[in-house]
Amino acid sequence: xxxxxxxxxxxxxxxxxxxxxxxxxxxxxxxxxxxxxxxxxxxxxxxxxxxxxxxxxxxxxxxxxxxxxxxxxxxxxxxxxxxxxxxxxxxxxxxxxxxxxxxxxxxxxxxxxxxxxxxxxxxxxx
Amino acid sequence: xxxxxxxxxxxxxxxxxxxxxxxxxxxxxxxxxxxxxxxxxxxxxxxxxxxxxxxxxxxxxxxxxxxxxxxxxx
Numbered sequence: 111x112x113x114x115x116x117x118x119x120x121x122x123x124x125x126x127x128x129x130x131x132x133x134x135x136x137x138x139x140x141x142x143x144x145x146x147x148x149x150x151x152x153x154x155x156x157x158x159x160x161x162x163x164x165x166x167x168x169x170x171x172x173x174x175x176x177x178x179x180x181x182x183x184x185x186x187x188x189x190x191x192x193x194x195x196x197x198x199x200x201x202x203x204x205x206x207x208x209x210x211x212x213x214x215x216x217x218x219x220x221x222x223x224x225x226x227x228x229x230x231x232x233x234x235x236x
Numbered sequence: 237x238x239x240x241x242x243x244x245x246x247x248x249x250x251x252x253x254x255x256x257x258x259x260x261x262x263x264x265x266x267x268x269x270x271x272x273x274x275x276x277x278x279x280x281x282x283x284x285x286x287x288x289x290x291x292x293x294x295x296x297x298x299x300x301x302x303x304x305x306x307x308x309x310x
Contacts, residue, residue, distance in 0.1 A: 177265040177274050235268040 118170035125163035132156040181231040188227030193220045238297040242270045244288050258287050 133156040140149055171182055196219060204210060245255050252270070256263040261280065268274035269284075276284065285292045 175261040175265050176277055176280060177268055178262060180274075235264065235273050 114173045115170065118166050118173075121166035122163050122170075125159045125166060128159035129156050129163070132159060177235060181228065181235065184231035184234075185224050185227030188230060189220050189223035192223045192227075237275045238272055239269065239295055240297070241266070241284065241295065244290075244295065245270075248288075255287070259283055 136152050136155055139146070139152050143149070146152070171179060174182065193216060197216060200208065200211075241255075245252070250258075252263045252266045256266045259266070259280065265274065265276075265280075269276055281292055281296060285295050288295060
């Protein structure tokens with residue numbers, strides 16, 4: 111199990127490193143070539159290593175022991191539902207004048223809520 | 237589900253970590269099963285019975301069977 115964790119961590123880490131590099135390259139390219147016909151593929155390019163990072167996470171969860179997998183499932187459900195509630199709530203608040211925001215923050219919120227969900231789900235089995 | 241995991245582990249003088257290693261699960265899983273907070277899957281239950289070399293019924297106590305046996309004996 112530890113070998114699998116290490117392998118997944120390496121895959122995830124290298125994917126995130128590739129994401130960082132591509133992000134820097136992409137932002138630099140877009141700053142220097144704002145009207146380039148390549149701006150759409152270049153702007154989307156950092157997503158590719160994120161897909162590999164996601165596959166590493168899926169593989170990691172598949173090889174987890176059953177209780178930890180169960181805890182992750184509960185955490186993901188909590189994160190999904192809490193994000194949904196926040197998005198709907200903010201959507202209603204936008205109707206009364208609150209400003210719109212970048213949708214990337216939805217992903218950030220989901221990751222943070224996944225962490226909180228893990229803490230809550232873990233407590234049940236302490 | 238009640239079980240005798242803690243007692244059986246103590247008889248073998250194993251720590252939770254040692255039992256977890258033998259079962260290829262985390263120590264948290266062993267702890268949660270012992271406290272009755274998590275019911276293992278069928279495959280894990282069979283693995284546990286194999287590690288202790290006894291039938292599943294000797295490790296895990298099915299409360300419904302226990303209650304119905306008690307009622308029948310009356």
